[in-house]
Amino acid sequence: MANNIEISRRVLLELRDALRYGVCYDSVSTEVKQWQDLRIGNYLSGRTFQHDWRKVIGLCIALTFVSTYTITLLKSTIGLRSKKHGREPPIAPYWIPFLGNLLPLIWDPFTHCDETIKRYGYSTPVRLRLGPFKMYLVSGADHYMTLFSNKASRCMNTKGAVLLALENMFGTPSNVIPFYAADKSGVNSTPLPGSGVQPEHRITYLQVKAAHKHLSGTGLAQMTGSFLNILERRFSEAQVGPEWVDQPDLYAFLQNEVFRAAVEALCGPHLLLQSPTFVEDFWQFVTDVPTLIKGLPRWMSPGPYRNRQRLLDAVKKWHRYASEHSDFSRIGINDPEWEPYFGSKLIRARQEYSSKMFFMNKDALAAEDLGLIFATNTNAIPSLSWFIYEICRDPALMARVHREIDACRESSAESNKPVLDTNALYNQPLLQSIYAETLRLRVALIVTRTPEQEEFNVGQWTFPPKRVIALSSRTGAMNPNVWNAGTPEDPHPLDKFWADRFLIYPNDPMSGPLRKDQTDIKNDYMSKCISETKPAETGPRFSMEGVEGGWIPYGGGQRMCPGRHFAKQEIIGSLATLLAHFEIKLKEPKDGIEPECDMRYFPFGGLPPTKDIPFSLRRRQL
C-alpha cells in the first residue's frame, strides 16, 4: 500500500515534469513504466475500471460546476464593468448549468435573494437564471419608483406570478389557465392595442376594477363596519370574566377571532356555518403554501392537496347555497352593500362578471374566491399579531396607544357609552406609525412586473419584454439609503421595531422615516430656529414622505393592493376593539427567547412568528 502511494506520487511528479519541461516518455523511470503498465492491465481486465469510472464522473461533474461558475462569474464581472447605457443587468453567477440559480432560490429564497442583493448593492439589478426562464431582481428605491410609475403600469403585467398562484396555490383547473393567459388587454378601461379580447372576457381588468370599486368609498365603509361589528359581538360573547385567563398563543387567537370576522364581512356567515373545519383547514393551507407553490405531483404531497380540496369544496357548497337564496346580479347603486348569502358587493360583482365568461366553471370560481380569502387574511392577520405584540410588550407604548384611542371616543345621544370615532382613530399619528413600522418589518413579499410587448428601461438598465422583474419588499424595508435608523446616541437599527420611526416631531430635526445626513440636518435646523420664530406646533405627525421606494408591502402603481385601506382599518380597528373589551398581558417566553419572523414564508407576505406567543387576558372593568 505504502509502496503504491509512493509510486503514485513519483508518477505524478514525473508527469508534472514531463508537462512542465517537455520530458519525453523514454526518460520516465522503468519502475514508473511498469506501474503504469500494471494499471493499464487492470483497466483492461476491468478490475479497477468500475471504481475509477465513478471518480471520472465525479471529476467531470465537479469540472462542469467549476467551469460554469467561472464562466458566469466572468460574464457577471464584464456586465458589471460595462459602461454601455441600456444594457441588460449582469447575471448572478451559478454553479449548475441549465438550472442556474433555481435550486438555491427554491431551497432558501430569502437567503439567496438577500445574499445576491448584498453582493451587487442596491443600485444594480441582477439577472437570475431559473431553468429555462430568466428573472431580474431589482433592489434600488428609485428603480422601484420607476417600475410603479404610470408609464410602467401601462405596459407591464403581473401575469406570471398570478398564473403560478392560480394553478399551483389555489387549484384553478389547468384547462382554464389558458383563458387567463390569453387576456392581454391590460387593466385600463381601454384595452391595449391588438389584444383582441371580448369586453366580457377581460378578466384582469374586471377583477381589478371590481376590487378597487368595492374596497373603497361606501364599499370600504360597509366592509370595515361589518367587520368591527362582528368582532365586537364575538368579544362581547367570549367566555372571559374579570379573572385572568391564559391563552397559549396570540397569533392562534387572532387566526380564529379576526379571520372569522373578516370572512363573514367579506362572504357572509354561511361559508363558515356550513363548513365547521374551514378555519383550521384554511390556516393549514397557508402553512402548506410553500409546498403547494412548487407544483409537485399530488402523490408527493397528498396532505396539502387533500386539505386544499376540502376548502375548494366548502367554497363551492357556499356558492351553490348563496345562488339558491340570493341574486348576485344585484350590484346596482341601490342594492345593499352587504347581504347574508353572498356577503359583500365585491363577491356579487365577481360572480356577476364571471357568469358571462364561457370558460369560468364552478371549480375555477371556487379557486378565485379561495384566492380572495387568502389575499384578505394571510398578510393582515400575521401583521395584526405583530402590531398587538409590540404594543403589549412595552407598557409605555401601551399607555400612549390608550391615550390616542381614548382621544377618539365621544359621547353619543343614542348610547350611554362613549362611541369611537373610527375615522379619527385611523388617522392617529402613533397608531399609524406603529402600523407602518409593523408592515415594514413583518411583511416580506415579492411583487412582480413583466414588460408586456416592448423592452423597458430603468435608469441605465434595459429589461427585455416577457421577462419577470421581481421587487422584494424586504429589500426596500432594509435599504439603509432610504431609512432613518436613529442617531449614534439613540440608534434604531432597521431590523428592530421602532414605534416612532414614521413620526415627525416638530422639535426634533432627526425624527421622521427618511434617512438624514445628521450634521447637515442639525446645522440647517439650528440656523432655521435662530432665524424664524415658529408658531407653536402640537404633537408629532405621521409621515411617509420620501420613503415611497422603501415601503412597498402593498406593491405599487396601478396594481397596488386594493385591500390596503381595509387592511389598515382592520388592524387599527381590531386593536381598539380588543382593548375596549380586554386587558392583555404577554407571558415571558419559557426559554427567554423572543419570537422572530418566520422567514420560511418569504416571499408570500405576512411573516408569522417562529413560536407561540402565550398571553393572558381578562375582561376590562368599566
Ligand code: HEM
Ligand atoms: C397587510 C395586509 C396586506 C398586504 C401586505 C397586501 C399586499 C398585497 C400586494 C403586495 C399585492 C400585489 C400588489 C402589486 O402587484 O403591486 C396585493 C394584491 C391584492 N390584494 Fe392585498 N394585501 C393586504 C391585504 C389585503 C386585503 C385585506 C384584501 C382584501 C380585502 C386584499 C386584496 C388584494 C387583491 C384583490 C389583490 C389583487 C389586485 C390586482 O390583481 O391588481 N389585500 N396585496
